[in-house]
Amino acid sequence: MRSSIRAYVAKLETSLSxxxxxxxxxxxGYNDKLAILLSHILxxxxxxxxxxxxxxxxxxxxxxxxxxxxxxxxSHSTYLRLQFLRQIFxxxxxxxxxxxxxxxxxxxxFVPELLSQLHIEGLCHGNLSGDEAINISKIFQNTLSGQxxxxxxxxxxxxxxxxxxxxxxxxxxxxxxxxxxSVVEVYFPVEQDIGKDSTRLRAITDLFSNIIEEPCFxxxxxxxxLGYTVDSSPRMTYRLLAYCFRVMxxxxxxxxxxxxxxxxxxxxxxxxxxxxxxxxxxxxxxxxAQKLEKDPSLSYQTGDYWxxxxxxxxxxxxxxxxxxxxxxxxxxxxxxxxxxxxRSSSPTRRRLAIHVYGCNSDIAEAAKLQEQSWTxxxxxxxLKGSSQFYPSLC
Numbered sequence: 082m083r084s085s086i087r088a089y090v091a092k093l094e095t096s097l098s099x100x101x102x103x104x105x106x107x108x109x110g111y112n113d114k115l116a117i118l119l120s121h122i123l124x125x126x127x128x129x130x131x132x133x134x135x136x137x138x139x140x141x142x143x144x145x146x147x148x149x150x151x152x153x154x155x156s157h158s159t160y161l162r163l164q165f166l167r168q169i170f171x172x173x174x175x176x177x178x179x180x181x182x183x184x185x186x187x188x189x190x191f192v193p194e195l196l197s198q199l200h201i202e203g204l205c206h207g208n209l210s211g212d213e214a215i216n217i218s219k220i221f222q223n224t225l226s227g228q229x230x231x232x233x234x235x236x237x238x239x240x241x242x243x244x245x246x247x248x249x250x251x252x253x254x255x256x257x258x259x260x261x262x263s264v265v266e267v268y269f270p271v272e273q274d275i276g277k278d279s280t281r282l283r284a285i286t287d288l289f290s291n292i293i294e295e296p297c298f299x300x301x302x303x304x305x306x307l308g309y310t311v312d313s314s315p316r317m318t319y320r321l322l323a324y325c326f327r328v329m330x331x332x333x334x335x336x337x338x339x340x341x342x343x344x345x346x347x348x349x350x351x352x353x354x355x356x357x358x359x360x361x362x363x364x365x366x367x368x369x370a371q372k373l374e375k376d377p378s379l380s381y382q383t384g385d386y387w388x389x390x391x392x393x394x395x396x397x398x399x400x401x402x403x404x405x406x407x408x409x410x411x412x413x414x415x416x417x418x419x420x421x422x423x424r425s426s427s428p429t430r431r432r433l434a435i436h437v438y439g440c441n442s443d444i445a446e447a448a449k450l451q452e453q454s455w456t457x458x459x460x461x462x463x464l465k466g467s468s469q470f471y472p473s474l475c
Contacts, residue, residue, distance in 0.1 A: 093118050100391075102236040109380070112208045116217055123224040129192060136185045147177045151256045155310065155329055158266040158435045161251055165433060165461055166318055168239040168470050200230040202390055206383045237473030238319040241465065243270050243431040249464075250455045252335070252436040252447040261331040262308075263439040265338040270431050271322040271422050273471050274394070279322075284406040285418045286315045286322060291368045292361075292415065296352060297326070300345055307333055307341055320392060320474040324423065335436035336446045347425060353416050361412045372404040393475040 093110035095118065106122070108115050150173045151157040164170045201221055205214035243249065255262070272282055294313060302311040308330030316323040326346070328338045376382035389397055396402065421429050434455070438444040451457055458464055 095122065101238070103391075112213075116213075116220060119217065119220050120224065123220060126196065127224065127226065131185070131188050131192060133185045136188060140180065140183070144177065144180055147173050147180065152260075154255050154260060154262045154264040154437045154439065155327070157253075157256060158264045158327070158437050161253065161435045161437070162266060162268055162433065163318070165249070165251060165435075165458070166240050166321070168241065168465060196225065196227045198230040198234070199225060199227040200235055201225075204383070204387050204390055206386060207379055238475060239470040239473045240319050240321045242469045242471050243433060244469075245429045245431060248432045248434075248455045249458050250434040250436065250447070250450055251458050251461070252438065252444060252450075254438050254444055255440060258440055261439045261441050262329050263331070263333070263335050263338065263442050264327065264329045264435070264437040265335045265342060266435040267326045267339070267342055268316065268433040268435070269324045269423055270433075271324060273474065274317065274320040274322050275474060280399075280402050281406045281410070282418075283315075283322060284403045285410055285414055286324060287403070288365060288368055288407060288410060289415050289418060290314055290324070291364050292356065293349060293352070297345060301328060301341060305341060307338060317392075320394070321471060331439065331441070334442040334446055335438055336449055339434060339436070339450070343425070346423060349419060350416075350424060353412070353419060356412060358412065361415075365407055365410065369404045369407050372400040372407070391475065 093108065093114055095109075096105075096107045098105050108119055108122075151160050160173075164172065203218060203221070205217055209217075271286060272279075274283065290313065297313045298311050301307050302309075307328050310327070310329040313324070313326045316325045326342050328342060330338055333341075376385065385400075386397055389395055389399065421427055424430060436447065438447075447457065
C-alpha cells in the first residue's frame with residue numbers, strides 16, 4: 082500500500098485486473114522508475130496474505146456486481162451471444178452459487194496455488210530501449226518462484242462453428258421487469274482469422290461495413306425510427322471474424338425488428354450492385370486513410386499492440402497490411418463477400434439471432450419465427466455438446 086502511494090506521487094500508475102482467464106498487470110508513467118515499482122509489486126505478490134475484513138467487503142461487492150449483470154438489454158444480448166459461442170462459459174448464476182459458499186480459508190489456500198505455475202507474456206512500449214525491456218523481463222524471472230505452466234495446461238478459447246445454412250435464435254426476457262427496451266442482435270460468422278487470406282478478408286469486411294453503415298442507420302433509425310440505437314459492424318470473437326447488426330427499441334417487438342433487419346439485408350444486393358465506381362473508390366480511399374492514420378496517443382497504440390499479443394496474432398503492423406490489401410479490392414470482391422456470408426440465398430450463410438424481450442413485448446411471439454426456418458435454442462449447453470468447435474487460436 083505504501084509503495085502504491087509513493088508511486089502515485091511519483092506519477093506512476095498501476096492496475097491489476099482479471100481478463101478472461103488471465104491476470105493482467107499494467108504499469109505506466111515515467112520510465113526511469115517503472116522497473117523499481119514492478120520489483121516492489123512482484124515481491125509483494127510472493128508474500129501476499131489476504132485480510133479477512135477485506136475479503137468480506139470484496140465478496141459483498143462481487144455478489145452485488147454479479148446480481149446486476151445483464152440489467153441493461155444491450156449488454157445482456159452481448160452476454161448471450163458469447164455464452165452461445167464460447168465452448169467454456171461460466172454463467173453468472175453459477176458464479177453466484179459458488180461465491181455464496183466461498184470462505185476466507187478457500188481464498189487463503191488458493192493464493193499460493195495461483196502463482197505456483199505461470200506463463201507470462203508482456204509488452205514494454207514507449208521511451209524504453211531494447212536492453213531496458215530485457216532487464217524488465219528479468220525482474221519477473223528473478224522474483225517469481227512459480228514453475229512454467231505447460232502448453233497443454235494453458236487456457237485456450239474455442240468458438241462454436243455454426244453449420245452452413247443454420248439459423249439459430251435465442252429468445253429471453255429482460256432481467257429487469259420494468260425495462261421497456263428490447264434488443265435484436267443478428268450475428269453472421271465469416272471465417273476464422275488465420276491463414277494467408279485472413280488480412281484480405283478483414284479488409285473486405287471493413288470495407289463492406291464502411292459502405293453500409295450510413296444506409297443502415299438512415300433506413301432503420303432515421304426513416305423507420307425503429308429505435309434510438311441502430312448499428313452494424315464487424316466482430317472479432319477470439320479470432321473468429323463475423324458481422325453483426327443490432328437494434329434496440331422501446332416501441333417494437335424483437336419479431337418485428339428482426340423482420341426489418343432482414344428486409345434491409347435483402348436490399349443490400351441492389352445497393353451494392355448500384356454503387357457507382359466513384360462512390361466505391363471514395364469509400365475505399367477513406368478507409369485506407371483511416372487505417373494509415375497515426376494513433377492519437379501512446380496509450381491507444383499500446384492497446385493495439387497488446388491486443389495483438391492477447392489474440393496471439395503478433396501482427397503489429399496489421400492496419401498497414403490491411404490498407405495495402407484494400408488497394409487491390411474491387412467492388413466485385415465486396416459483392417462476392419456479401420453473397421457468400423450475408424445474402425439470404427447463400428448456402429454458406431450462417432446466422433445467430435439474440436432476441437431480448439422488453440416488458441412491453443410478448444415473448445410468446447418468438448414461436449412465429451420457428452415457422453420461418455429459425456431453430457430456437459433453449460438449452461445452450463446441450464447444443465454445445467453436439468456441436469463442432471474451431472481450433473483454439475488464443
